[in-house]
Amino acid sequence: MAGPILEIERLRIALPAHGDREFAVDEVSLTIHAGHTLCVVGESGSGKSVLAMTVMGLLGRGLTPLAGRIRLGDSILLEEGRRLRESQWRALRGVQMGMVFQEPTTALNPVLSCGEQVDELLRAHTGWGRKERQSRVLETFSQVLLPNPDRIYQTYPHQLSGGQRQRVVIAMAMILKPALLICDEPTTALDVTTQAEILRLIARLQADEGSAVLFITHDMGVVAEIAHEVLVMHEGRSVEQGKAASVLGEPREAYTRMLLASIPSMVPPPPRARPGGTQAPILRALGVSKTYGERGWRQRHGAKAALSEASLAVWPGETVGVVGESGSGKSTLARCLIRLIEPSAGAIHWGETAVEGLSEARLRPLRSKVQIVFQDPNRSLNPRYPVGKSLIEGAINFGANAQDAHALALELMDRVRLPRVALGRYPHQFSGGQRQRLAIARALACRPEVLIADEAVSALDVSIQAQILDLLRELQDELGVALLFITHDLRVAAQLCDRVVVMEAGKIIEEGPTGELFRNPQRDYTRRLLAAAPSLDRLRESAHVGLLETDPAAPLFLGDSSPCAS
Amino acid sequence: MKNLSRLWSNTAVRIGLSVFVLLIGLGTCAPWLGTVDPAAMDSSFISVAPGVAGEMTLPDGTEKQHTFWMGSDNFGRDIWSRVLYGTRVSLAVGMTTALLALSTGALLGLLAGYFRLVDALLMRLMDGLMAIPPVLLAIALVAALGARFGTVVLAIAVPEIPRVTRLVRALVLTLREEPFVEAARALATPPALILWRHILPNALAPLIVQGTFVAASAVLTEAILSFLGLGLPADIPTWGNIMAEGRIQFTQHPSNVLFPALFLVPAILAINLLGDGLRDELDPKFSKRT
Amino acid sequence: MIAFLFKRLLATIPVLLVVVVVVFLILRLTPGDPAAVIGGDNASSDDIARIREQLGLAKPLVTQFAIWIGKVAEGDLGYSYFMNKPVWELIAQRIEPTLSLTVATLILAVVTALPLGTLAAWKMGGWLDRAVMAFSVTGFSVPVFVVGYVLIYVFALELNWLPVQGYVRIAHGFWPWLRQLILPCLALALIYVALLARVTRAAVSEALAEDFVRTARAKGISEAQVLFHHALTNAAVPIITVAGISAAQLIGGVVVTETVFSIPGLGQLTVDAVLSRDFPIIQGVVLLFSGVYVALNLLVDLSYVVLDPRIRY
Secondary structure (H helix, E strand, C coil): CCCCCCCEEEEEEECCCCCCCCCEEEEEEEEEEEEEEEEEECCCCCCCCHHHHHHHHHCCCCEEEEEEEEECEEEEEEEECEEHHHHHHHHHHHEEEEEEEEEEEEECCCCHHHHHHHHHHHHHHHHHHHHHHHHHHHHHHHHHCCHHHHHHHCCHHHCHHHHHHHHHHHHHHHHCCCCEEEEEEECCCCCCCHHHHHHHHHHHHHHHCCEEEEEECCCCHHHHHCEEEEEEEECCCCEEEEEEHHHHHCCCCHHHHHHHHCCCCCCCCCCCCCCCCCCCCCCCEEEEEEEECCCCCCCCCCCCCEEEEEEEEEECCCCCEEECCCCCCCCHHHHHHHHCCCCEEEEEEECCECCCCCCCHHHHHHHHHEEECCCCCHHCCCCCCCCCHHHHHHHHHCCHHHHHHHHHHHHHHHHHHCCHHHHHHCHHHHCHHHHHHHHHHHHCCCCCCCEEEEEECCCCCHHHHHHHHHHHHHHHHHHCCCCEEEEECCHHHHHHHCCEEEEEEEEEEEEEEEHHHHHCCHHHHHHHHHHHHCCHHHHHHHCCHHHHHHHCCCCCCCCCCCCCCC | CCHHHHHHHHHHHHHHHHHHHHHHHHHHHHHHHCCCCCCCCCCHCCCCCCCCEEEEEECCEEEEEECCCCCCCCCCHHHHHHHHHHHHHHHHHHHHHHHHHHHHHHHHHHHHHHCCHHHHHHHHHHHHHHCCHHHHHHHHHHHCCCCCCCHHHHHHHHHHHHHHHHHHHHHHHHHHHCHEEEEEECCCCCHHHHHHHHHHHHHHHHHHHHHHHHHHHHHHHHHHHHCCCCCCCCCCCCCCHHHHHHHHHCCCCCHHHHHHHHHHHHHHHHHHHHHHHHHHHHCCCHHHHH | CCHHHHHHHHHHHHHHHHHHHHHHHHHHHHCCHHHHHHHCCCHHHHHHHHHHHHHHCCHHHHHHHHHHHHHHHHHHECCCCCCCCCCCHHHHHHHHHHHHHHHHHHHHHHHHHHHHHHHHHHHCHHHHHHHHHHHHHCCCCCHHHHHHHHHHHHHHHHHCCCCCHHHHHHCCCHHHHHHHHHHHHHHHHHHHHHHHHHHHHHHHHHHHHHHHHHHHHCCCCCCHHHHHHHHHHHHHHHHHHHHHHHHHHHHHHHHHHHCCCCCCCCHHHHHHHCCCCCCCHHHHHHHHHHHHHHHHHHHHHHHHHHHHHHHCC
């Protein structure tokens, strides 16, 4: 085998003076050969993105390479703090190495057409004429499985879906067949089915061109699916690295084991006894629809049905999961159920009372029954209020006096495992996970019968996520509160929920007890969803990950159907 | 407390606030800084050059040894005294206008942002008002209402109100969508409390920044109005008035126009700098970038 | 796209309506009897009654408004109280100087501010950036007339390079026309350049912080391409928006500049009219300027269609 494509030796990058640690990256080394994929896995703040940006020469201000060497093929990019001249970097970018970023929605210039943006790269690096450039671009567009390459050439980024935009970015990165492809969490912002397609695409391109791939991710499941080699990073340091089979199958370090353990399994646990089985449901939606349309004198086809005839029920004490991809309407359903928005049609019952048509003033006394925890921990608490005040807001609204409210606040802090003294602090003094605990405490202060968690753990690191899920389970056992859990992550739903409801394009297409649904999905879409979720289970079941070593062209997922239009 | 010291560490805030406080100090201490009654005329000292000293005859008949630090105008009035006393008036107009525009605009903006019905009607009115160039609107209002302190303040404030309303409305609209506001709704907090407790405190910072810009603009507009002869009556000393009077003799005695400018420009500059500095410190977008 | 254009056009109507009502009402705000004000101190009650009849001030307010609107729609802006000419004619006479001044200022401002702001954003934190920021904050803190007088003092009185004041019609020669315009243009442009440079810097630096600029750099294209082809094109919308809105300040500045430099344009006309309480002229000029401002901002809105494909599709 020829020499490695990318070689990083003892790289050290300093953080600006008042950071929370000294080095963004501390003595990290790695090697990638042609045709191999190395996954750098770690949680947020581990330094994995900084690593990728250093190789591209796109480090932000304040980050200084202090020591170490980076070699790309025959060129030395960085050595002991000395770096290439900017013009030399530019000659390499796009030609010897390409990069795919995380957020497809913002990765492309909104005012230039897709074809123009890729063409720009060719103009910068080659002397080809117009016709040849155009045919090359169209050819690459078909290679990345974009439908109608001619049309895509002319369209603007905002007219494409997230998956399609990511394909354009991949086309841009791969068009000159670079030896190294760097992917920085390219699928994190995509739906799980789209994620599967993009991963498959990258694997195929790698197989065709023989490129080396440096793949950054936080998801061990993804690592299990695609990696040849793995590097686990934590706080800038390399914790463990080696062949994927050994790191994932026989992890030596506690941190690696912790990361692996935090990924929920796709195999649901045995169902627990249904609490309060024969009682009436405490939360019900009957044929709820929500249409956002163009109000006014022109009713175009722009009227969108975000939710269509959705019906579900939640019984006391149970956990119901609502799963679906973006645009499935699950958040809209949650908002209708808690009456933050008004449904266009259908009925919503809180216990016995029909609430779909009630005015805000009539709703308010009833609101203690149903509470919600939102996705973004950063903006769920009023930044100008000490958290203690935010916690008891609900209780005060429902008539508690100051003393009782304060006692309640203390009790809640204990329940969510936060120190009592923290009541006087402000939200920005807490971490994301802690803020989510506070949000849960605030919701519980009203003693609700149902707690709706709208993607409540999606924005958290996996280890924190596991802690919050444990907390929710515990609270449910102690307080008997029912849980409606909205998520796009099937693995979480598998572990947490008694029943699962599957949504697609505003409709509920399937529901059932978790175990049955996962073992025996009835609908095609459900099957695809289950198949696409990147999981460690195959790894956990089998002794080694031989799949990747054998036939790179073989499909990565069982029972796949490959939709072309994403 | 930590917040205040962080604000003070910003250079623009430091300079702006210091100069502003200095000017207020000068205006307040005017009687003790070598001045005479700003309306006092002495025909033996008409249009003298800066630095000339002599025995000045005051309106009550007494004589006083006085130095005309900034010279005198063509009525024999001491420019230095007029400029210092003018500081009081000019700054008072600026501050009062800013307060009036801010409070009215904030109230209207809060209502427009939270209640859709109010929004539709109010914003049409605001758009219309903004379509009339502010100086022209102020001029027209002064022409109609007459030139007293109250009416001039009103005339300068009215064109500023739509901009503040727009700003507050935009803030309310964005804040309304924030998770913590939605959470407050889910917790059964009534709208008035939501506005007061959750929206207003988080809108305060940009509002204060805008307030400084309004104040600076008010001082500027008052000067322009006075300069054109359309502001406060000529006998009340304001920087603009003094410059308007000095205008006729500009080619021979440029100091009558340039000395008041020495106070006017730093005043406006200081307030603008203060606003700039506050915005850099308080706006999360900017702090993210540095 | 058509819907967007149509909606924008429709939106200007209520705005113009408010303008017209406000302008109409301002006259009526005057305390006391406008007819008496016009008649002056020596008018007899018969004279006042006659004036009132003449100007239709006795009719109900709404009728007066309807009559006035009707006339305005036909182009009749009324008759000056004191100058004995139709307002429209007075405006037509004075429009050339004002137009020359504003157009020249606009061109100067755009040509200066855009490159300055872009370069400042590119090297943010550097000396050029700080200089541009200092310059811009000074620019809109100094009143136009102060700048005007300082310029006159330095360049006309002391150095004697340029004329002190006045205006020469372009028909009388290009170079004299230009020479007269230099100082007033500089004075007026300062504030506009300051505002534009500021917003350009802010918009371009925001664009440079966007993800797609990172993608562009990852393609290995030149910095110049990144700056102009990617950052500036995306900054165009906020820049042109502020340019349109700031035109209001430009109009205010015109009034002052014409006074300082004794240019016989619309600005001076306005000032004279206000001093003499000649309301038809005041109304006419304010209407004209507001109309131009609204039209300008409509053009800005329409330009979005060209600049931002997200609006087109």
